[in-house]
Amino acid sequence: MLDQLVHYDKELFLFLNNLGNAKWDGFWLFMTNKWSSIPLYALLAFLTYRAFGLKRLLMTLVAIALLILVTDQLANFFKYGVQRLRPCHDDEINGLMRLVKSSCGGKFGYFSAHAANSFAVAIFFTSLLRKEYKYIGLILIIWALVVAYSRIYIGVHFPLDVLTGIIIGILLGGLFMQLFLKAVSKYNP
Numbered sequence: 001m002l003d004q005l006v007h008y009d010k011e012l013f014l015f016l017n018n019l020g021n022a023k024w025d026g027f028w029l030f031m032t033n034k035w036s037s038i039p040l041y042a043l044l045a046f047l048t049y050r051a052f053g054l055k056r057l058l059m060t061l062v063a064i065a066l067l068i069l070v071t072d073q074l075a076n077f078f079k080y081g082v083q084r085l086r087p088c089h090d091d092e093i094n095g096l097m098r099l100v101k102s103s104c105g106g107k108f109g110y111f112s113a114h115a116a117n118s119f120a121v122a123i124f125f126t127s128l129l130r131k132e133y134k135y136i137g138l139i140l141i142i143w144a145l146v147v148a149y150s151r152i153y154i155g156v157h158f159p160l161d162v163l164t165g166i167i168i169g170i171l172l173g174g175l176f177m178q179l180f181l182k183a184v185s186k187y188n189p
Contacts, residue, residue: 009160010093016152016159017087017097024153025100032101032114032150040143044125051132059184060128064121067176071120071169075113078164084110088155100154112157112165115148119169120176127177144169 020028030036049057088094088104122144126137148166151157157165 005160009158010087010090013087013152013158014093014096016149017155020098020100020153028150028153029100031146032154034114037118037143037147041121044121044129047129047133047136048125051129056184059180059187063176063180063183064124067120067124067172068117070176071116071172072113074168074172075111075116075165078111079106079108082110083108084158084161086156087158097155099156101156105156109157110161110164111168112148112151112161114151115144115157115162115165116169116172118144118147119166120173121169123170123173124177124180127174128180 045057045061048060052060085107086104086109087097088099089107122137122140126140129136144166148162151162152159
């Protein structure tokens with residue numbers, strides 16, 4: 001059963017990855033670059049400051065830093081624990097795929113830290129800012145989906161790597177929001 005799931009995952013990866021073309025490569029490389037999200041993070045910090053003030057902004061920044069740290073470390077734990085090869089290191093398919101990046105990255109790729117981080121941040125800020133900014137959730141979820149898909153497009157993650165990252169990001173984003181709300185009620189009545 002697991003072998004069949006992995007087979008379907010590889011087929012779906014090849015289909016999605018090979019939909020790409022050189023005209024779109026620059027866009028997807030930009031979206032997958034971790035530094036390209038800095039303007040969005042700065043905007044989210046500004047919106048948080050505007051809605052809640054400096055003290056809540058500082059608490060939010062600490063929560064986000066811890067959230068990303070936990071998400072990254074969990075991804076590393078799984079990558080080295082599961083040891084699923086990235087598509088570009090998988091001899092069965094690496095000649096059939098498009099590797100858009102100049103390098104493949106580490107040898108293992110289960111699960112996608114990019115997908116987990118983007119969804120964790122999206123869920124956290126959607127919960128935090130949804131009353132003040134009506135469409136923030138829609139915008140952040142679309143952004144997170146684009147970042148997650150970029151990992152398949154550029155050839156460094158299978159769809160199940162990305163889907164697992166999305167699920168973990170949603171769970172951790174929700175968990176950290178609950179912990180954040182408890183901290184806020186305790187230290188900022």
